[in-house]
Amino acid sequence: MKSSIIVFRTCLFVSFVFLSAFLNAQRFDGGIKAGIVASEVSGDELAGPNKLGFFAGVYTNREISEYSKFQLELSYISKGSRGIPSENQPRNYKLNLGYAETSLFFIHNLKKYSSQSYIQKMSAEVGLSFGVLVNYFESQDGFEIDLSQNRPFYGYEGNIWAGFYLPINDNLNFNLRYSNSITPIRKHQSGIVVWYNWGQYHSLWTFGFEYTF
Template identity: 35%
Template sequence: MKFLLSFLFILIFPIFINAQVFNAGVMLGISGSQVEGDGYGGYNKLGFIAGGFANTEFSDKVSTQLEIYYINKGSQKNPRPDKGDVEAFNLNINYIEIPISFRYHYKKFIFEGGLYASKFLSYSMSDQFGERDTGNYPFKSFDFGGFFGINYKINDNFIFNLRSKNSLIPIRDFNNFDQQIGILNKLFNRGWYSLDLNFSVRYQFNKSK
């Protein structure tokens, strides 16, 4: 995790130091997430996001942004006793996440792509029998992945963001129970991966010099 944070810091720090103008703001949102490999499909786990960001523009069309926020991810499968299905699963994982994005501006839209590093904070996991622990396969202390998204500027201050994210490394070394999985997981059974869809509202303060 320290290496990943150092890499992001080295990548972004000179940009912000040399920037003549930067913007800062706060963000609040929700996430729908799932875990590839746990055997339960669908973005059924609802979590929330809260944090802040800073960005700087290279030109009228290109900018970069650094964020830091708390995010709740995981996986959820609800029982359906009316259908004879009593199986349940609920996984909550809490992270501090630091994404860096490179962005392209077009009218009121901002298209983005980038990388993120997350620091694991805590988890809870349960099924129809009650609380579960991770046994000999704990969740890793960090997550690292990529994302792409789109922003819509309501005005100079308010921005809507929609983002899709995917782990590039496993969050847990464990048997992959998914029947339909990516080719690399199918070949190597590499563990559990985090996937999430985020929607957030950002408030950007006035530009500073």
Template identity: 35%
Template sequence: MKQYCSIFLVLFCISSFSQSFNGGLISGIATSQVSGDNLGGYNKAGFLFGIYTQYPLSEISNLQLEINYIEKGSNNPKMIENNIPDISLSYIEIPLIFNYNQNEKMNFEFGIQSALLISSSDNDIIGPINPINSIEFKKYDTGLLLGMSYLLNQKIALNTRISNSILPMRKHAEGNTYLFNKGQYNTVLSFSLKFIII
């Protein structure tokens, strides 16, 4: 995680002095769910904002690095009926992305991301549950992402992205593990605007 932060800071500083780099701000919403929490659907909505920088690899591709604050987890709209707790998570997330420019307006992206957990809770109908009575969340979350961006004008692009943990962000409540299911995983569908500043 520290290596990602160092790389990002170097690239972002260089972007201020080189026309080869560009960068800007990111702002949007993240809808999410947690696989393995006995709930379904992207019912959790949270904030997403951060900064990014890009370095061109060719005329049709570039490498992008971001540092974002993002809220993830799950929401149970029927908690009164089924008494299943939901989850609130906040991360500082650093995606490393390869962008392919389909044309002047649209590009496709894929990459890997690493995230540092900064707050977490299970929630019942009253509010946050005492951590003593919850399964501990892992401090780091690692995932893969796919997405696309559409340039609305010279300064603003619309981005949509789906990402999923490749390692569990915590164990199942019972502690069980399976071949392709080692615990609970974050899945996020985000919608954001990229404001091009540099």
């Protein structure tokens, strides 16, 4: 866990360097964002996404052209997996993972690509994030599972993102995103590793709102 703390501090330092650069720029904006998360974990033999969570954070962005900008974010996000007992799936399984993340997005307005008014208002985005695990809880049928010795969660993860923005007014935007981790969160139960699959991975959707000051 000590290595995770070191990595997180390094991540924060880099984020503050970027933040300083944004704040020293001639034109920048910033604000807060929050919303819900629908997530699942590959390799848990459960259909999904069934796990509901939340995210909240702050951001700042800087325009680099008439239609494009970079956005830096610091946030907390809860991910995981959920198995709801049913006729075909008897497990009552819960996996909650909380991450502190720093993210960098490239956001591009779609105005020049369409004459449709609703598309002209939208923006598309792609990005990368780095997260540090700050808490976790795993249980099955009401009993806590502790795999910290045999199959521990990794202390950090990398993710790719893609999404869309739809403005509601001058200060408020609706934001839809999809994300998939590019580094595993832990090993498979079988321990099998192949070149394209090193373990279990997150995939999730976020639905949120962003308010610019």
